[in-house]
Amino acid sequence: MTWILFLEQCLNGLQFGLMLFLLVAGLTLIFGIMDLINLAHGSLYMIGAYLVATFTQATGSFLLAVPLGLAATAVIGMVVEATVLRGLYKRDHLSQVLATFALILIANESTRAIWGLQALTLNVPEALSGSVELLPGLHYSAFRLAIIIVGLLVAAGLYFLVVRTRIGMLVRAGASNRQMATAMGTNIKWLFTAVFGAGAALCALAGAMLSPLLVVQVGMGESILILAFVTVVIGGIGSMRGAFIGALLVGIVDTFGRAFIPPLLRTILPPALADAAGPSLAAISIYLLMVIVLFWKPQGLFPAGS
């Protein structure tokens, strides 16, 4: 029975980590190539979730809504990049923090103005609402399984794109040495608009896949943004491999922390103390992970360009 629980938590951790990877993939490239701290990355995730939820209600089909929402979010992302962010690349990190903080305010308040204060809820699509028996005794939600499959497919696709194609080569060149890539004739400007659009679409995909599990509400972007930045830093800024491994690590540590630390503490501490300390220790586990990683490797696990 405990093995079943353990496997289930492994899958949950994998599922969470893969969704985190979708967010982090765009963030780390933007960070790595253009040296831009984009606090508004979480807002794209929120906008994507809202758009997919709205399209689902309008068309009645989740499957149809996802590509529509992705495309719309990518367009929004590219417009924001071309109008606002492009002016920030040459500026220092602090100006970027202030400007993208302003974008968060605008995005949150616009969302509130358009969709109202009420949080949206989205049901799991009919076809995936059941559960699948993966192993004898291990029933796992079909929708979560679908998230894992989508996440793995996207990760594989991104790997192929970044490692095996010409576009990917340009992206990697830009991430490890921007000036040299420009000198060799790469049009970093358009490359970056494209990367930003793709990053926005990935955000929307994560928002879409998670929206039936969470509530779609204003502020959802900021809570996950912190996790995404923690992941970027653990993995090493600008590294796709680091982003992938970092995301899985954060996903699994966070899930395991929540599932296993409280019961573990109850076996060694008096119950009252354990009940108080358990949840907070679980919540701080990923930050602890980050501090430990940075203590040993101040540049993250896989620094780009090394």
Added chain:
Amino acid sequence: MAWLIRHGWLIAACLFALAFPMLATAVGQDFYISVASRVLIWGLLATSLNLLVGTGGMVSMGHAAFFGFGAYVVGIVALDAPQWSAAPVVLPLAIVATGILAFVIGAICLRTRGVYFIMITLAFAQMLFYIFVSLKGYGGDDGLPLAKRSPLGTLKMADDTVFYYVVLALLALCLVFLARLRDSRFGRVLRGIKDNEVRMESLGYATLRFKLTAFVIAGAMAGLAGALMANQNGFVSPNMLHWDLSGTALVMVILGGLGSLWGGLAGAVVFMVLEEVLTSFTSHWQIILGLILLGVVFFAPKGIAGLFARKAR
């Protein structure tokens, strides 16, 4: 006379701050006295962060940790050791305790730099946030109400006007201290480290020690701000440690002017006044605030202090 003209703005601002409670009472808007106290406390927080970010070049996204910790010192003392809750005891206690916390966190965080420093300070603040959420004995998620403000001699601290002047006096003390600090050898070394740390190191300065000292001073000052805010609101909650607050303080500093002595205070005043004015126009005031902040980034990169400096020239 030249001195008077050069410092005209400053003198006007000081006179306005001194006369504010009288003015507010005269127009029958007493309510704004406590708003003003809150603005000054935010100003103190932003000023302490400005020492770190503007003067020392250390961008911290975890300054709320010290603000909230200082507030909790007041809350916990009021609950567990009420005999120590007099302001002359509890405020220094908050300053020292927060300074020690800043020393420990700073000693670890200052091993990293740049973006990694931003993130590791954020991580520590988040950890503290979750720890205080889990302290059920001190209210946990719901926070901890205070019975009354920390007594100070025979002053009627419950009176908002009296409390306003106490805050104003402490803020003035801190500003004088920082003004002296900036021109001292310590301040010059710190600015040198911001501009070029390697050079300062090769000149023989133990840069880490200087940065850590600045981190502790900034942390302790934020702790004082937190202790005052706990008194102002009569309430302490984990939200005072939330990263939102670190972000807002950072925005105030950038808005006001990095590295300028008055930058933090100016940013806090402008931010809070904007918020107050815009809320009265529309419930969607955050859109306008966002657009204004974007405008500042693109058209006034040195903040409000930069605008004044340009005019003076």
